[in-house]
Amino acid sequence: MGIEDWRPGAGLDALRARAAMLADLRRYFAQAGVLEVETPLVGSTAGTDPALEPLMVRYTGPVYPQGAGLYLQTSPEFGMKRLLAAGSGPIYQICKAFRDGEAGRLHNPEFSLLEWYRPGFDLVQLMDELAGVVRMALLQPDLESVRISYADLFASMLGVDVVASSVQQLRAVAVRHHVLGADGLDLDLDGWLDLLMSHLIQPKLGHDGLCFVSDYPVSQAALARVNPDGRSAARMELFHQGVELANGFHELLDAGEQARRFEAENCVRRSRGQRPIKVDRLLLGAMQHGLPDCSGVAVGLDRLLMLRLGENEIDRVLSFSLQRC
């Protein structure tokens, strides 16, 4: 970019629409009795999810006189769960989240998240509230909404049994559906499911309205509790116009299980040559104290604004995306 490229990627209309959308969201949550909170964006620990790579910054001064590498948070989840355990009641946050390595048509390494938690809500109740919030943000109060489980989605669209399929079978499905280059890829089971989802399924989701996908495989549970069937997790995602908009969980409450998932994820990180991440023991402490039964969801606000404005690139709704700053 040259000196003449100082202008924002977003037009003034998009800047105004963002401000209006944020004001509407804050008004909604205030009326719904959900408390706005802030948690740190810089911390000594971060999530261990191998699919998310935190950016690091360096701080030197009081508290860390020798200097310390700190993480920019990939989501405000852990801080917000500590507030829930402290008795906050329903809370929401609008903040930036940071992810290394992610830049593209739908990605920027620094992006805006709306995240909220509802004590006493199960996933169905949270999906209902999320649908309402998204309809409001998109200015489409009558948008239809459908729900389908991850397993039913793969069965109906690709004839794939997500529980019983092998790596070889999933690769064959990708090749049969002309995902060129699939025959040469070396992926694990979840990698193949991600490939089929992102290449063949997701682009077709949510063109008639909102499409909720629920009950992800246990191997993709992330921070969701496992369903009673033992094979799926209480995790959902929301898609609209082929774009992934939100990810939510009926939250895992068991501190021991959480600690095991942290360890398992760090094992995967080591095996893939990624840095292991210091486990958030304060989150485990909060969970040992007791996290209320709750569901929570994170919504990508930049993508939501894209869909509201009919834009095709995230750069068109950000003041200055990575290549402009």
Place this chain on the structure above:
Amino acid sequence: MATYNTNEFRGGLKLLLDGDPCTIIENEFVKPGKGQAFNRVKIRNLKTGRVLEKTFRSGESVEAADVIDRDLQYLYSDGEFWHFMDNDSFEQYQADATAMGDAVKWIKEQDTCMVVLWNGAPIAVEAPNFVSLEITETDPGLKGDTSGGGGKPATLETGAVVRVPLFIQNGEKIKVDTRTGAYVSRVKDE
């Protein structure tokens, strides 16, 4: 062996895929929020011209193709090969009919062409966007017709046939757009 990481992917980058040199037309980063990242790339095979899509796992490295574009002067054809020269280094190159493609219809000795070199050998030749060529054969036009409506076929000195307005005569020079094969204008002899 030079390689590119998927993070370096951008339009115009030259890769070696299945043994063929290719150029990236479009690169899309695809990643589920909590899943594997991919680069979905639209690619043109520089030998066949075919466009295809290919998916890479993000972070992978792909072999680079030693492909460069160079402006070369067309010298002559010996019937089997078309010979070109780099006017700076005086190095000569020969292109076969496959590499020449449509360019054979348009170029004359001394013309400068954009030649794609792979490992130092021409694999594609692009004629200049506009060329001036003499008409060697066309039916005499009707007297007084200057509108150019309708037109008639005319054979050019290179053998190419284009449609020209009726007032254009044998021996005249015309300007042609080589990308469409369309007549543009008369060329006044200097």
